[in-house]
Amino acid sequence: MDSWLNDWPWWAQFALVVILLAVSAFFSITETSMMAANRHRIRHLANRGHRGAKHTQELLGKTEALLSVILIGNNLVNTIVPVLLTGIALHAFGNNGSVLSISTGIAAVLIIIFCEITPKVIGATYPERISIVTSWIIRPLIVILKPVTWLINVFVTLLLKLFRVNTAANKNTQMSPEELRSVVLESTHFIPNKHRSILVNLFNLENIQVDDVMTPRSRMEVLDLSRPIEEVIHQLETCYHNKLPVCEEDSDKVIGILAVRKALSLLGDEELTHANFKDLLSEPYFIPSGTPVLQQLQYFQENQERVGLVVDEYGIVQGLVTIEDILEELIGEFTTSIPDLAIKTKWSNEGDYLADGSASLRDLNRTLGLNLSLEGPKTLNGLLLETLEDIPDNDVSVKINDVVMEIIQVDEHTIKTVRIYKPNA
Template sequence: MDSWLNNWPWWTQLALVALLLIFSAFFSIAETSMMAANRHRIRHLAHRGNKGAKNTLELVGKTEQLLSVILICNNVVNTIVPVLLTGIALHAFGNSGSVLSISTGVAAILIIIFCEITPKVIGATYPERIAMGASWIIKPLIVILKPAMWLINVFVTGLLKILRVDTAANKNSQMSPEELRSVVLESTHFIPNKHRSILVNLFNLETIQVDDVMTPRARMEVLDFSKPIEDVIHQLETCYHNKLPVCGEDTDKVIGILAVRKALSLLGDQNLEHHHFKELLSEPYFIPSGTPVLQQLQFFQENQERVGLVVDEYGVLQGLVTIEDILEELIGEFTTSLPDLSAKTKWLPDGTYLADGTASLRDLNRLLGLNLPTDGPKTLNGLLIETLEDIPDNNVSVKLDKVVMEIIQVDEQIIKTIRIYKPNV
C-alpha cells in the first residue's frame, strides 16, 4: 500500500478517497430512493412512456438483485476508504498507534455523515426523482456484477434455508381495503378534498345497507287509488317526485309504480278515472332488507331500474330507495326534486337545531357534523326510544356521544320533535 501511494501526490490520494466517498453516497441514496419510491406513481409514469420510470419499475420488481448490487458496491467502497485513509495518514505522519486510531475515527465519521445519513435523508425526500435517475446506472451494474451476485446469492439462499426463512411469504401480499383507505386519507397534497371524499365514501359503501339510505315507510309519498279521483289528480299536480308508489284498498300493499310525467299528460281529459292511471303502472321492484348498497347499485344497473321498494323477511314494506339515494351517499347532495332540505338543515344562531323524530341519523350526521350511532335504529326517534327503553314524556333530555338532545313533543307512540344542542368541539 505504501509503495503504491508513494507514487501519487497527496492531493491525488485525497481526491481518490473523495471520489470513493461520492460513489458510496450514490449507492446509499440509490438504495433509499428505490425503496421509498411510490410504486403507483412510478407505474403511472412508466405507462406514460417515461424511460427512467420503466427502468425503476423493472428494478424494484427484482428486489433481491437490486439490493445485492447496491450492497456489494457500497460495502466494497466503504471497506476501501478506511484502508486508503489509514495508508495516507501513516505515510504522512509516521507509523504510530495514535495516527492509526485517529485515521480510523476520521474514516468512520466521513462514512457515517457523507455516505449514510445525509444521502439517505436526501433519497427519502426526493425518492421518485432520484430513483429514476439512478436506475440508468444501477441497471448496467446488475448485468456487470451478475456472476458475483450469483455466487453470493448461492451462499445467502443456503443460509436462509438453514434458518428456515421463507422469502416468498410476502411476495403476493396485497394492500387491504383499510390500508388503501388510509392511503387516500393521507393523500391531502395530491387529491382534491372533494375527490378524496368520494373515494372514502366508496370504501364506506361496502358497509352500508339499503336500510341506511332508504326513505322509511312513514315518510314515503304514496298515491292512494282508494281516494276520489279529484284527490288523486291534486296529489299528482302538487307532488315533487318523478315516480310514485301506488296502493289500492290495502294501503300496505303497493300495486305498481306510476311515472308522474306520463300521468300528467292525461290531465287534460275531463273524464279521467282511476283505471286510466292504472294502465300506466309498471311492476314494482322489490329489494330484500339488508342488501348491501354497493350490490344494489349493481342490481339497479343490471335490471335497468331506478326505484326499489325495501321489504323485510315477511314481505312487509319498509321503505323506498332510489339510485339517487345511493349516488348521494357517494358524492353528496347533488340534485333533488324536493325543496332544498340540506339548506334548512343547519344550526340556529343559538347553537340549537329542531329535528323531526323521523329524521335519518345518517342525514343528521352528514348535514350537522354529528357522530350519532347508525349501527342500530335508522331514525332519531328510534335511537332515543332504544336508548331510553321507553316512550318518554316531554322535556326529557338525553346525552349521546357528547350531543345533548331535548325531547320537545311526543305524539302517542312517536317522538315528534327534538331540540339538538351543538356539541362543544
C-alpha cells in the same frame, strides 16, 4: 496501501477519499430511493413509455440482484475509506496511537453523515425521481458484477435454507381494499378532493345496506286512489317526486308505481277517473331488507328499474329507495326536487341544531359531523326510543356518543323534534 499513496500529492489523496465517499453516497441514495419508490407510479410512467421508469421497474423485479450490487459496492467503499484516511493521517502526522484513533473517528463521522444519513433522507424524499436516474448506472453494474453476485447469492440462499427462511411467502404485492383505501386517502397532492371523496365513498358502499339510504315508511309519499278524484289530482299537482307508490284503501299494500309526468298529461280531461290512473301503473319492484347497496345498484341496472320498495321478511313495506339515493351516497347530494324537512341547516351560531325526529342518522352524521352508531335504528327517533326504552316526556335530555340531545316535542307514538348540541372539539 499507503506505500503507493506516499507518491501522491495531498490533494490527490484527498480527492480520492472524496470520490469514494461520493460513490458510497450514490449506493446509499440508490438503495433508499429504490425501496421507497411508489411501484404503482413507476408502473404508470413505464406504461406511458418512460425509459428510466422501465429500467427502474425492471430493477425492482430483481430485488436480490439489485440489493446485492448496492450492498457489495457500498460496503466495499465504506471499508476502503477508513483505511485510506488512516494511511494519509499516519503518513502526515506519524505513527501514533492518537492519530490512529482520531483518523478512525473522522472516517466514521464522514461515512455516517455523507454516506448514510444525508443520502438516505434525500432518497426517501424524492424516491421516484432519483431511482429513475440511478437506474441507468445500476443496470450495467448488475451485468458487470453478475458472477460475483451469483456466487454471494448462492451462499445467502444456503444460509437462508439452513435457518428455514421462506422468502417466497412474502412476495404477494397485491393490495387489500383497506390498503387501497389508505392510498386514496393519502393521495392529497395527486387527486382532487372531490374525486378522492367519491373513491372513498365507493369503498364505503360495501358496508351500506338499502335500509341505510331508503326513505322510511313514515316519510314516504303514497298516492291513495280510494280518495276523491279531486284530492288525487291536487296531490299530483303539488307532488315533488317523479314516481309515487300507489295504494287503494290499505296504505300498507302498494298496488303499483305511478309515473307522475304521465299522470299530469291526463289532467286536462274533464271525465278523468281513478281507472285512468290505474292504467298507468307499473308493477312495484320489491327489495329485501338488508340488501347491500352496491349489489342493489347492479340489480337496478339489470332490471332497468329506478325505484324499489324495501320489504321485511313478512313482506311489509319498510321504505322506498331510488337509484338517486344510492348515487348520492357515492357523489354527494345533487337532487333538488324535494326539500328535506328533516335535514335543513347546519349548526346555529349558538352551537345547537333543531332536528326532526324522522331524520336519518346517516344524514345527521354527514351534515353535522357526528358519529352516531348506524348498527341499530336508522332514524333519530329510533335511536332515542332504543336508548330510553320508552316514549319520554318533553324536555328530557340524553347523551349518546358524547352528543347531548334535548327532546323538544313528542306525540303519542314518536319523538317529533330534538335539539342537538354541538360536541366539544
